[in-house]
Amino acid sequence: MGPEATCPRSWPLPRLRVRTWIEPVVASTQLASSLYDAGLLLVVKASFGAGASSNHSASPSPSPRDAPEDEQQRAISNFYIVYNLVVGLTPLLSAYGLGWLSDRYHRKISICVSLLGFLLSRLGLLLKVLLDWPVQVLYAAAALNGLGGGFSAFWSGVMALGSLGSSEDRRSLRLILLDLILGLAGFCGSMASGHLFQQMTGHHSGQGLVLTACSVSCAAFALFYSLLVLKVPESMASPSKALPTVDTVSGTVGTYRTLDPDQSDKQSVAGHPPYPGKAKPQKTIIALLFVAAIIYDLAVVGTVDVMPLFVLREPLSWNQVQVGYGMAAGYTIFITSFLGVLVFSRCFQDTTMIMIGMVSFGSGALLLAFVKETYMFYIGKVFVILQLSLTLTGVVTSTVYNKIYQLTMEKFVGTCFALSSFLSFLAIIPIGIVAYKQVSWQQYGDVTEK
Missing domain, CATH: 1.20.1250.20 (MFS general substrate transporter like domains)
Structure with a gap:
C-alpha cells in the first residue's frame, strides 16, 4: 500500500x-x-x-476646601x-x-x-x-x-x-x-x-x-x-519513563517544575541523603516564605489598586489613551518575568531571584511616590514590572490601601507607594534568612558526604 x-x-x-x-x-x-x-x-x-x-462620596458634608x-x-x-x-x-x-x-x-x-x-x-x-x-x-x-x-x-x-x-x-x-x-x-x-x-x-x-x-x-x-x-x-505523561532530577526549560532551574507530587521524593533519593533534623527546618522555611509572601503581597496589591486613581488626578491627570498605555506597561511583567527566569536562573538560586524581584518592586514603588511627570511614571514602572506578584491578601489590602489613599491624597499623594516600598524591602528579611539557611544546609550536606 x-x-x-x-x-x-x-x-x-x-x-x-x-x-x-x-x-x-x-x-x-x-x-x-x-x-x-x-x-x-x-x-x-x-x-x-x-x-x-x-x-456618592463617603463624606456626607465635604469641607469647603475639598x-x-x-x-x-x-x-x-x-x-x-x-x-x-x-x-x-x-x-x-x-x-x-x-x-x-x-x-x-x-x-x-x-x-x-x-x-x-x-x-x-x-x-x-x-x-x-x-x-x-x-x-x-x-x-x-x-x-x-x-x-x-x-x-x-x-x-x-x-x-x-x-x-x-x-x-x-x-x-x-x-x-x-x-x-x-x-x-x-x-x-x-x-x-x-x-x-x-x-x-x-x-x-x-x-x-x-x-x-x-x-x-x-x-x-x-x-x-x-x-x-x-x-x-x-x-494525558501525555509516560509513567515508565525515568524522571530527571530537575525538569528545566533551556537550562533554567527551580521554576515551573514538573507537576509530579512524587518528584520531590525521587529527587531526595537521587541527591544528598537527608541529614538529621532536616524536617524541622523545612517547616521553618515554609513559615518564612509565607511571612515574606504576605508582607510582599501587601505592597504589590496595594500599589496596583491605588495606581489607577493616582494617574487620574493631578499632577498627571491622564486622559483615556494614557490610562490604557499605563495599564499596558503593567502587562510587560509577563515578558520581563519570562526573560528574567531564563537569564537569572542560570546564575542564581530561587531565593536570590525572589529578592531581585522584591528589590526592583520596592525601588519602583519608591520612585512612584514622587512622580510629577508622565515620564517619571514609566521610569518607576521599569522597576515595578520586574517583580513577580502574588494574590494572597488582595481583598484586605485593597480596602486598606484605598482608605490610606483617601486620607493622605491631599497631604502627600505618594504615601501608598512609599508604604509599598517599605513593605517590599521588609519582606526581603525572611527571604534572606531562607537563603542563608539553604547555603548552610548545603555546606552541611557537602561536609557529611565527605
Missing part, C-alpha cells in the same frame, strides 16, 4: 490535537479582561463626574473598595466546588462556568453604558463573575488542561508560554482600550460603548470556543 493511501489516516490527528490547544481561550479571555479593566475605570470616572460625585477632583477621587476609591471586596470574596463560594466537579466529572467545567461569569460581568458594564444605569449595578456584575469562580477557577482549569496536553519534558515550557500569552494579550488590549473608549464620545450615554462591546465580544468568543471547539487532551 502506497504512501498516498496512508495520508488520509494521518492528517486528521494533527487537526484534532489543535482543538486541544487552550491558548486561544487564554488570549481572548485576557484581551476581554484588559479592555474591561480600562473600561471600568473610565466609565466609573465618567459616572462620578461633576455633580454626581458628591452624591476640590471637586478630590470628591471624585473619594467616590471612585469608595466604589473600588466595595467592588474589590465583591470580586475577592464571592469566588470563595464557588471556586472549590467547581474544582471538585472538574476533577470528578469533566475538566472543562471550571473553565466554562468561569467564562460564563466573565461574560455576564462584561455584559453588565455594556448595559450600564448603553442604558445609563447607576454605577451600583456593577457590583451585581462583579458578583456574577465571582459566583462563576472568577479568575482562580479559570486559571486552575487552564493549568490543568495545559499540563494534560504536554509531555513531562515539555510541560514547563508550555506553562511559561501560557503566562506569556496572557501578558501579550493584556498588553494589546490595554494599548487599544483608550482609543476604543474615545469612539462615540459625542454622545454621553454612548461613551465607552465600542470598548465595552469589544470586551463582550472577546469574552463571548472565549466561552463558545471552550464549549464547542475545545477538547480535553489525553
Whole structure:
C-alpha cells in the first residue's frame, strides 16, 4: 500500500490535537479582561463626574476646601473598595466546588462556568453604558463573575488542561508560554482600550460603548470556543519513563517544575541523603516564605489598586489613551518575568531571584511616590514590572490601601507607594534568612558526604 493511501489516516490527528490547544481561550479571555479593566475605570470616572460625585462620596458634608477632583477621587476609591471586596470574596463560594466537579466529572467545567461569569460581568458594564444605569449595578456584575469562580477557577482549569496536553519534558515550557500569552494579550488590549473608549464620545450615554462591546465580544468568543471547539487532551505523561532530577526549560532551574507530587521524593533519593533534623527546618522555611509572601503581597496589591486613581488626578491627570498605555506597561511583567527566569536562573538560586524581584518592586514603588511627570511614571514602572506578584491578601489590602489613599491624597499623594516600598524591602528579611539557611544546609550536606 502506497504512501498516498496512508495520508488520509494521518492528517486528521494533527487537526484534532489543535482543538486541544487552550491558548486561544487564554488570549481572548485576557484581551476581554484588559479592555474591561480600562473600561471600568473610565466609565466609573465618567459616572462620578461633576455633580454626581458628591452624591456618592463617603463624606456626607465635604469641607469647603475639598476640590471637586478630590470628591471624585473619594467616590471612585469608595466604589473600588466595595467592588474589590465583591470580586475577592464571592469566588470563595464557588471556586472549590467547581474544582471538585472538574476533577470528578469533566475538566472543562471550571473553565466554562468561569467564562460564563466573565461574560455576564462584561455584559453588565455594556448595559450600564448603553442604558445609563447607576454605577451600583456593577457590583451585581462583579458578583456574577465571582459566583462563576472568577479568575482562580479559570486559571486552575487552564493549568490543568495545559499540563494534560504536554509531555513531562515539555510541560514547563508550555506553562511559561501560557503566562506569556496572557501578558501579550493584556498588553494589546490595554494599548487599544483608550482609543476604543474615545469612539462615540459625542454622545454621553454612548461613551465607552465600542470598548465595552469589544470586551463582550472577546469574552463571548472565549466561552463558545471552550464549549464547542475545545477538547480535553489525553494525558501525555509516560509513567515508565525515568524522571530527571530537575525538569528545566533551556537550562533554567527551580521554576515551573514538573507537576509530579512524587518528584520531590525521587529527587531526595537521587541527591544528598537527608541529614538529621532536616524536617524541622523545612517547616521553618515554609513559615518564612509565607511571612515574606504576605508582607510582599501587601505592597504589590496595594500599589496596583491605588495606581489607577493616582494617574487620574493631578499632577498627571491622564486622559483615556494614557490610562490604557499605563495599564499596558503593567502587562510587560509577563515578558520581563519570562526573560528574567531564563537569564537569572542560570546564575542564581530561587531565593536570590525572589529578592531581585522584591528589590526592583520596592525601588519602583519608591520612585512612584514622587512622580510629577508622565515620564517619571514609566521610569518607576521599569522597576515595578520586574517583580513577580502574588494574590494572597488582595481583598484586605485593597480596602486598606484605598482608605490610606483617601486620607493622605491631599497631604502627600505618594504615601501608598512609599508604604509599598517599605513593605517590599521588609519582606526581603525572611527571604534572606531562607537563603542563608539553604547555603548552610548545603555546606552541611557537602561536609557529611565527605
